[in-house]
Amino acid sequence: MMRFRFALMAIACAFGEDMPRDDGYRGIWYFNQPTNDQYVYKYSGGFATYPQQQSPIAIYSAAVDKTFFVYGGTVTGKQELLHMVSYFDHRTGMVPRPVILANKKTDDAHDNAVMSIDNNGYLWIFSNAHGVARPAFIWRSDKPYSIDGFTLQRTTNFSYGHPWFIQGKGFLFLHTIYQQGKRNLFWTTSADGKEWTEPTPLARMEMGHYQITAARGNRVATVFNVHPTPVGLNARTNLYYLETADMGKTWKTVSGEAVKTPLTEMQSAALVHDYAKEKLLVYLKNVEFDAGGNPVILFLTSKGFEPGPKNGPYQWKTARWTRKEWEILDFTTSDHNYDYGPLYVESDGTWRVIAPTAPGPQPFTTGGDMVMWTSIDQGREWSKVKQLTRSKTVNHTYAKKPVNAKADFYALWADGDTLKPSASTLYFTDKAGSAVWRLPVKMTEAIGAPEIYTGK
Numbered sequence: 001m002m003r004f005r006f007a008l009m010a011i012a013c014a015f016g017e018d019m020p021r022d023d024g025y026r027g028i029w030y031f032n033q034p035t036n037d038q039y040v041y042k043y044s045g046g047f048a049t050y051p052q053q054q055s056p057i058a059i060y061s062a063a064v065d066k067t068f069f070v071y072g073g074t075v076t077g078k079q080e081l082l083h084m085v086s087y088f089d090h091r092t093g094m095v096p097r098p099v100i101l102a103n104k105k106t107d108d109a110h111d112n113a114v115m116s117i118d119n120n121g122y123l124w125i126f127s128n129a130h131g132v133a134r135p136a137f138i139w140r141s142d143k144p145y146s147i148d149g150f151t152l153q154r155t156t157n158f159s160y161g162h163p164w165f166i167q168g169k170g171f172l173f174l175h176t177i178y179q180q181g182k183r184n185l186f187w188t189t190s191a192d193g194k195e196w197t198e199p200t201p202l203a204r205m206e207m208g209h210y211q212i213t214a215a216r217g218n219r220v221a222t223v224f225n226v227h228p229t230p231v232g233l234n235a236r237t238n239l240y241y242l243e244t245a246d247m248g249k250t251w252k253t254v255s256g257e258a259v260k261t262p263l264t265e266m267q268s269a270a271l272v273h274d275y276a277k278e279k280l281l282v283y284l285k286n287v288e289f290d291a292g293g294n295p296v297i298l299f300l301t302s303k304g305f306e307p308g309p310k311n312g313p314y315q316w317k318t319a320r321w322t323r324k325e326w327e328i329l330d331f332t333t334s335d336h337n338y339d340y341g342p343l344y345v346e347s348d349g350t351w352r353v354i355a356p357t358a359p360g361p362q363p364f365t366t367g368g369d370m371v372m373w374t375s376i377d378q379g380r381e382w383s384k385v386k387q388l389t390r391s392k393t394v395n396h397t398y399a400k401k402p403v404n405a406k407a408d409f410y411a412l413w414a415d416g417d418t419l420k421p422s423a424s425t426l427y428f429t430d431k432a433g434s435a436v437w438r439l440p441v442k443m444t445e446a447i448g449a450p451e452i453y454t455g456k
Contacts, residue, residue, distance in 0.1 A: 003089045005017060018148050019085075021097040024336055025439035027414040027424030028072040028084040030109035033190060039307040039419075043338040043366040046416025046424030048072045049398040050284040052285060052340050053160040053176075054114050054128060055212045058402035058412055061117060064145045065090045067402050068123060069410045071426060072112040073098065079107040083127050085115075085147045088409045088428070093445045095439060104129055106134060106371040116171065121145045124171075125159045130155050131178045136161075154195055159183070162222075164215040172220050174202070174213050177283075183208030183233070184226060184262075187248045200248065201262035203240070207232040214287045216296070218245045220334035221289070221439050223297050225282045226266055234305040237282050239272040239319065241295060253297060254321045272319055272326050275301060285316075285355075286401075294321045296379075298331070298353065307336055308364050314339065316357070318379040328379040329379045333375065335359050338366045354411045355428065358387055360395040365418035367397025372433040386433045390455050391415065394422065407431035409442040427453055 010272030014177025030043040048071040049057060049111055058069035066087040073082040086098035104111045110130035142149035157332045158175040160183075165171055170191040176183050177199060185208075186199035203209055203224060210213030210233070211224035221243040227233045240260065242251045252258050253269050260396040263270060275282050285298040304311035334357040341355020353373045358438040371386040375381060389395040389396050399413040410431045416424040426439040429449070437450035 007320075014292045015084045016333065019099040019101060019150060019396055022073060022082070022084065022100055022441045023097060023444075025086075025095075025098060025426045026073055026076070026107050026441060027416070027426055028074045028107070028112075029416050029421050029424050030107060035306060037308070039365055041334070041365075041418070042307060045366045045395055045397050045418045045420070046414035047112075047398065048414040048424060048426055049400045049412055050109045050112060051129075051160075052212060054212060055162055055400070056116075056403045057112070057114055057400050059115060059117050060402050060404040060406045061121070061145060061408070062404070063121060066114065066145070067406060068117070069402065069412060070101075070113045070115050070125060070300040071412070071414075072109050073100070075103070075147070076387070077131070080454070081106050081111055082107065083113045083125065085125060085150075087125070087147060087392055090406055090408060092447075093408075094449055095154050096147070096447050097187070097443050098404050101125060101150055102137065106133065108148075110159070114161050114163060117191065118165050119167055123147065123150075123167075124163060126158075126163050126173070128161050129157055129275075130157055132157055132158060137419075138193065154196070156405065160210070162211070162213040164213070166215070166220070166247065167219055168249055172244070174211065174220070174222055175199070176208075176211075179204075181207070183227065185211055185222070189247050189409075197411045202242070202251065203261070203263040205264055205266055209286060210236065212287050214289060216289045216293065219289070219293075220244055220289055222294055223284060223287045223295075224369065225284060226265070228276065235281065237280065238266065238274060239277045239282055239299060240268065241272050241297070242270050243295070250349065254326075272330060273299070274404070279303070281305060281337070283337050285340055288343050288345040290320070290345045290378075291347065291349065294323060296320045296343065296345055300334075300337065300339070302337050305337065307334075311337075315380060316355075318343070318351075320378055329378065331382055332369065332373065333355055335364045336366055338397075339368065340397065341370075341399045344401060344405070344410075349376065349378075351379055354401075354433075356399070361391055361393055362395045362418045367395035367418065370396050370399060370429070370436070372412065375399065388429055388433050388436050389427075389453070392455060393417070396427070405431075
């Protein structure tokens with residue numbers, strides 16, 4: 001990996017000492033690409049849990065009955081990205097004052113962190129960069145299942161990280177490296193999180209890719225699109241799938257065909273569906289395995305990258321491997337390319353989605369109001385279980401699910417004004433959608449109770 005000689009300006013405190021704590025849960029606000037129309041930005045809002053191209057940001061640990069999570073906070077009074085670490089204690093229903101791990105000295109929410117937990121209970125935080133302008137960091141907690149202190153393990157460069165810890169083997173880390181402006185996919189491995197293999201290229205078609213990933217046992221899956229020349233990411237299209245069961249030594253298609261990496265051609269054995277032929281863009285949401293180990297992909301298609309009704313329908317879809325073919329079905333529609341929510345494939349066969357598919361108070365901008373959907377027939381029919389939020393002023397966006405999610409902390413997201421910079425608050429809900437809780441914005445004690453959200 002590219003090595004930086006930056007001063008460690010991002011480090012919040014000396015190694016081995018207790019980290020500073022913030023006095024509440026406040027998210028980063030971010031925008032990308034002004035549009036010079038009534039929608040103001042290509043995408044924008046409260047992006048504490050952004051983006052979809054990196055994961056996970058939350059993990060439930062049964063050993064301590066806590067869900068640990070990271071999010072993008074901000075310095076009080078300005079938009080300056082802080083990497084924050086905290087947990088929800090399922091035994092008490094309380095949260096501590098969140099730890100300030102690092103100040104990335106940017107307002108760019110692409111730099112948000114992701115996390116992993118090793119077999120000894122140590123928390124690993126991967127502080128992403130967005131391209132090569134800033135460094136990326138890897139941290140390890142000083143104690144198992146503790147957020148009190150972290151020690152920097154590595155200063156390097158990676159974007160859109162996906163660290164998966166495979167029991168008995170170590171880390172398989174899928175990520176992006178920017179090369180001459182192209183977003184190319186790589187992987188690297190480590191037995192201990194300290195020494196890493198050199199990154200190996202996975203895919204570098206056209207101008208690059210975005211990817212989403214999932215892990216089950218030894219299997220790690222990646223789903224990615226392609227950014228065609230000459231437009232690049234604003235023309236993202238196609239849907240590809242690969243997986244590995246041997247820490248990246250062999251990559252295979254969903255049908256078990258080994259492929260030679262890196263993939264360099266748009267027409268590939270990894271291709272799930274050729275949306276370029278249909279002149280449709282592809283926005284990735286989530287990938288999961290069903291009870292039989294078959295991958296299920298959640299994604300959205302549209303006619304263009306600019307916000308507004310002209311590029312609709314913003315069609316949500318699922319693609320499920322039937323062991324013979326990919327079954328692609330329509331799910332629902334929303335009003336923006338960057339509306340995002342996770343797919344849960346539950347042990348009883350229920351499929352569940354929590355996403356801002358209601359337009360909210362700022363329609364045709366990022367997010368909206370959160371809605372819970374379920375399907376009991378593998379995506380053929382969907383039921384709208386409940387609209388979880390009914391905001392009067394700002395949109396909710398980027399609901400993320402914890403790995404091994406426990407029912408009482410099932411999705412985490414943030415809100416924010418999509419038309420101008422604003423404060424941002426963090427929320428969670430349970431599996432049933434029985435309520436939405438707001439994480440405490442201002443805390444005077446070491447621990448605090450989330451409060452029921454009633455709308456604002």
